[in-house]
Amino acid sequence: MEGQISVADITLIVTAIITGTLARVLTIKEDYRQYPSYPNGYIIHLITGFVAASLGAVAIPALITKNYVAVTFLALAIQQFRDVRKMEKNSLQTLEETEYTYRGAAYIDGIAKTFEARNYFALIVSFVTALTIQLINSEILWLNIVAGSVVGLLVLYFLKRISKGKVVGDIADVKPGKVEVRGSELFVDDIYVANTLGMENASNLFRKEGLAAVIYPREDHFRITLDNFGQRQAILFEATRALGLKRYHFTRKDYKEGRVIITLVPIIPDQDGLIESVKNTPLLESTKKSHAVLQTNIVGSE
Amino acid sequence: MGREPTQKPNYEILAFVTTNQNRVLSGKQLTLLANDEEEQKTMTQDIAKAMKADVVQLKSKDYLIIRV
Numbered sequence: 001m002e003g004q005i006s007v008a009d010i011t012l013i014v015t016a017i018i019t020g021t022l023a024r025v026l027t028i029k030e031d032y033r034q035y036p037s038y039p040n041g042y043i044i045h046l047i048t049g050f051v052a053a054s055l056g057a058v059a060i061p062a063l064i065t066k067n068y069v070a071v072t073f074l075a076l077a078i079q080q081f082r083d084v085r086k087m088e089k090n091s092l093q094t095l096e097e098t099e100y101t102y103r104g105a106a107y108i109d110g111i112a113k114t115f116e117a118r119n120y121f122a123l124i125v126s127f128v129t130a131l132t133i134q135l136i137n138s139e140i141l142w143l144n145i146v147a148g149s150v151v152g153l154l155v156l157y158f159l160k161r162i163s164k165g166k167v168v169g170d171i172a173d174v175k176p177g178k179v180e181v182r183g184s185e186l187f188v189d190d191i192y193v194a195n196t197l198g199m200e201n202a203s204n205l206f207r208k209e210g211l212a213a214v215i216y217p218r219e220d221h222f223r224i225t226l227d228n229f230g231q232r233q234a235i236l237f238e239a240t241r242a243l244g245l246k247r248y249h250f251t252r253k254d255y256k257e258g259r260v261i262i263t264l265v266p267i268i269p270d271q272d273g274l275i276e277s278v279k280n281t282p283l284l285e286s287t288k289k290s291h292a293v294l295q296t297n298i299v300g301s302e
Numbered sequence: 303m304g305r306e307p308t309q310k311p312n313y314e315i316l317a318f319v320t321t322n323q324n325r326v327l328s329g330k331q332l333t334l335l336a337n338d339e340e341e342q343k344t345m346t347q348d349i350a351k352a353m354k355a356d357v358v359q360l361k362s363k364d365y366l367i368i369r370v
Contacts, residue, residue, distance in 0.1 A: 073307045077329070183359065184358060184359040195358050195359075196356035196357065196358050196368065196370075197357075198346070198356070198359040198365055198366070199343075199346065199347055199350060199357045199359030201347075202356070202357065
């Protein structure tokens with residue numbers, strides 16, 4: 001029947017949409033950061049992932065039918081993903097006032113970018129799946145489906161590998177710190193942290209329940225990343241998010257040795273949990289520096 | 303969390319509680335003169351609790367009630 005979509009095209013589009021949406025499902029993880037951990041958050045991201053996968057799936061059939069103008073809807077996809085980033089950013093910024101401590105602009109920017117990038121994953125995976133099915137174009141329907149899905153999932157695996165960011169634990173050692181209150185001043189491992197414990201109840205609370213983690217950068221140049229205010233804010237946020245916060249939270253950097261102090265009075269007194277949450281905090285994109293490009297070039301630059 | 307020198311400080315001094323009359327000066331913050339150390343401590347604690355603020359004890363033994 002002329003004008004109607006063929007079974008082969010339906011197979012191609014449906015397989016590509018399913019594989020692309022699956023790519024979004026597999027990248028929407030609820031991890032130690034507990035985000036997004038609410039059902040509505042899941043639905044929003046799954047639906048946008050489905051739309052992204054649909055756009056990737058119909059690109060190949062559009063090209064084959066010489067409908068070149070239709071491919072411009074990919075520009076629409078880019079716009080849509082940017083809106084996802086904007087939506088995520090606005091949403092997190094609105095929540096800032098309700099959290100134990102601020103995520104900080106740098107961390108929010110990183111999270112929003114990740115959400116945008118994961119929609120591209122769905123689009124690329126569904127596009128590659130559709131392309132594979134079209135190239136194989138076998139008479140056996142299930143062979144097309146299996147080949148397309150396998151290639152799509154391999155591309156997803158590759159994309160996940162290259163987009164995986166590093167965490168604090170990759171560049172630094174994190175050890176428990178000894179909390180000490182001298183008068184109204186707070187010290188961790190003999191490093192001065194704050195002097196706002198002027199009342200007895202405050203100093204007693206910190207003395208009894210305060211926990212501290214000390215971050216030791218493995219290389220001197222890692223201090224550039226760890227000393228960054230946005231990075232330390234993100235670490236503090238993850239620590240308070242994991243353990244809760246009863247009262248008081250501080251970070252401090254030690255200029256001499258480059259140690260970074262994270263200390264707080266948590267709801268759950270779990271020293272190992274504090275160390276783990278600090279270690280697992282992602283290194284923010286905005287603080288990353290490539291040490292290699294800073295090396296002196298004796299030949300001279302081009 | 304302590305702010306860095308490069309960033310705009312966000313502290314607000316809410317009150318200054320002293321036992322020394324010579325240090326009672328005008329300013330934006332509330333300045334209170336206590337009769338003795340015990341009264342000074344109680345006043346500071348009450349204000350800090352009501353304002354949900356932090357307390358710094360200066361080396362001069364005076365109290366500064368601040369909010370970050």
